[in-house]
Amino acid sequence: MERMYKVLKTEGRAKRAVMETVHGTIQTPVFMNVGTVAAIKGAVSTVDLHDLKTQVELSNTYHLHVRTGDKVIKQLGGLHKFMNWDKPILTDSGGFQVFSLAGLRKIKEEGVYFHSHIDGAKIFMGPEESMQIQSNLASTIAMAFDECPSAVAERRYVEDSVARTTRWLERCKKEMNRLNGLEDTINKQQLLFGINQGAIFDDIRIEHAKRISEMDLDGYAVGGLAVGETHEQMYHVLEEVVPYLPQDKPTYLMGVGTPANILEGVERGIDFFDCVYPSRNGRHGHLYTNHGKINLFNEKYKLDTRPIEEGCQCPTCKHYSRAYIRHLLKAKEMLGMRLCVQHNLYFYNEMMEEIREALDEGRFKAYKKQKLENMATPLE
Numbered sequence: 001m002e003r004m005y006k007v008l009k010t011e012g013r014a015k016r017a018v019m020e021t022v023h024g025t026i027q028t029p030v031f032m033n034v035g036t037v038a039a040i041k042g043a044v045s046t047v048d049l050h051d052l053k054t055q056v057e058l059s060n061t062y063h064l065h066v067r068t069g070d071k072v073i074k075q076l077g078g079l080h081k082f083m084n085w086d087k088p089i090l091t092d093s094g095g096f097q098v099f100s101l102a103g104l105r106k107i108k109e110e111g112v113y114f115h116s117h118i119d120g121a122k123i124f125m126g127p128e129e130s131m132q133i134q135s136n137l138a139s140t141i142a143m144a145f146d147e148c149p150s151a152v153a154e155r156r157y158v159e160d161s162v163a164r165t166t167r168w169l170e171r172c173k174k175e176m177n178r179l180n181g182l183e184d185t186i187n188k189q190q191l192l193f194g195i196n197q198g199a200i201f202d203d204i205r206i207e208h209a210k211r212i213s214e215m216d217l218d219g220y221a222v223g224g225l226a227v228g229e230t231h232e233q234m235y236h237v238l239e240e241v242v243p244y245l246p247q248d249k250p251t252y253l254m255g256v257g258t259p260a261n262i263l264e265g266v267e268r269g270i271d272f273f274d275c276v277y278p279s280r281n282g283r284h285g286h287l288y289t290n291h292g293k294i295n296l297f298n299e300k301y302k303l304d305t306r307p308i309e310e311g312c313q314c315p316t317c318k319h320y321s322r323a324y325i326r327h328l329l330k331a332k333e334m335l336g337m338r339l340c341v342q343h344n345l346y347f348y349n350e351m352m353e354e355i356r357e358a359l360d361e362g363r364f365k366a367y368k369k370q371k372l373e374n375m376a377t378p379l380e
């Protein structure tokens with residue numbers, strides 16, 4: 001394939017780019033919508049995602065491996081067929097879940113031994129296994145298998161961990177090349193993103209960024225943030241590290257964050273984002289609007305016939321009132337959650353569209369300032 005990622009415009013460090021994949025074009029900056037077990041939590045289907053302006057769906061390697069199994073999904077034609085989604089899918093490597101969810105884990109040079117959080121079964125996952133699982137799932141973009149050390153981990157631990165993550169990345173690349181060359185591989189053009197780690201130690205992160213940049217991967221992620229450090233520490237890491245990642249490759253900030261975090265990330269050169277906030281908050285009746293977050297459980301919405309946000313073109317706001325959705329949430333009707341999640345995902349996806357337009361027109365800085373001011377000023 002020709003140059004698959006092309007920067008169209010920059011404003012300071014902010015990038016407006018386009019990426020061609022076998023599953024279609026991705027316009028960046030982009031917010032990927034998280035469907036952990038091949039479903040967006042809150043009963044939102046892939047058919048709905050088309051109406052919500054979703055460009056990329058994100059699924060989880062570890063979760064799909066332990067249930068229903070990547071081999072089963074491969075037999076069914078891969079994740080795209082399985083969940084009826086023809087646009088790009090990114091799969092994470094499973095590393096983060098192995099380290100955060102699984103019990104009794106043991107980290108060795110070859111990989112990680114752990115127990116499934118579903119049935120306690122003993123599992124081994126290393127770089128090769130993670131690549132094999134993601135190849136079976138046949139996602140558009142696979143993530144490298146890494147260890148995500150805690151933001152508060154000691155320097156010595158982080159140094160050893162990052163060195164191992166680099167060795168694991170070399171193995172991931174080799175295995176991905178092998179898998180993409182096999183006859184029965186579903187997506188032979190699966191892309192591989194490497195992940196920068198190093199907790200909040202600038203020098204470790206920068207060294208690591210330089211090292212992995214030499215490996216000519218399809219994209220680069222900054223991982224291990226939003227796991228206990230402050231927002232300021234996170235922004236600082238981005239300022240220090242992003243300049244050492246290739247500018248002509250996509251940059252992905254994993255698992256972040258609030259609308260404000262995303263605006264700050266874009267300004268620092270990030271163009272891929274993902275986060276569970278819009279769906280998780282939606283399920284709890286917390287809705288994003290251009291004038292801050294609102295809680296629909298609040299008594300004051302009982303007789304409120306307005307949509308969640310006036311002027312919002314999402315499937316929820318076009319048809320339903322705050323009062324009705326509040327009633328559904330209070331009655332614990334699944335429809336309440338679904339309507340809220342749809343609005344929140346649309347809000348995020350539309351904000352990304354606004355960001356892209358602002359970058360196209362060279363007014364991102366002004367847009368960002370206005371958006372942040374609006375969101376900090378509640379209407380009611």
Ligand SMILES: [Zn+2]
Pocket residue numbers: 308309312313314315316317318343346
């Ligand atoms: Zn809406």
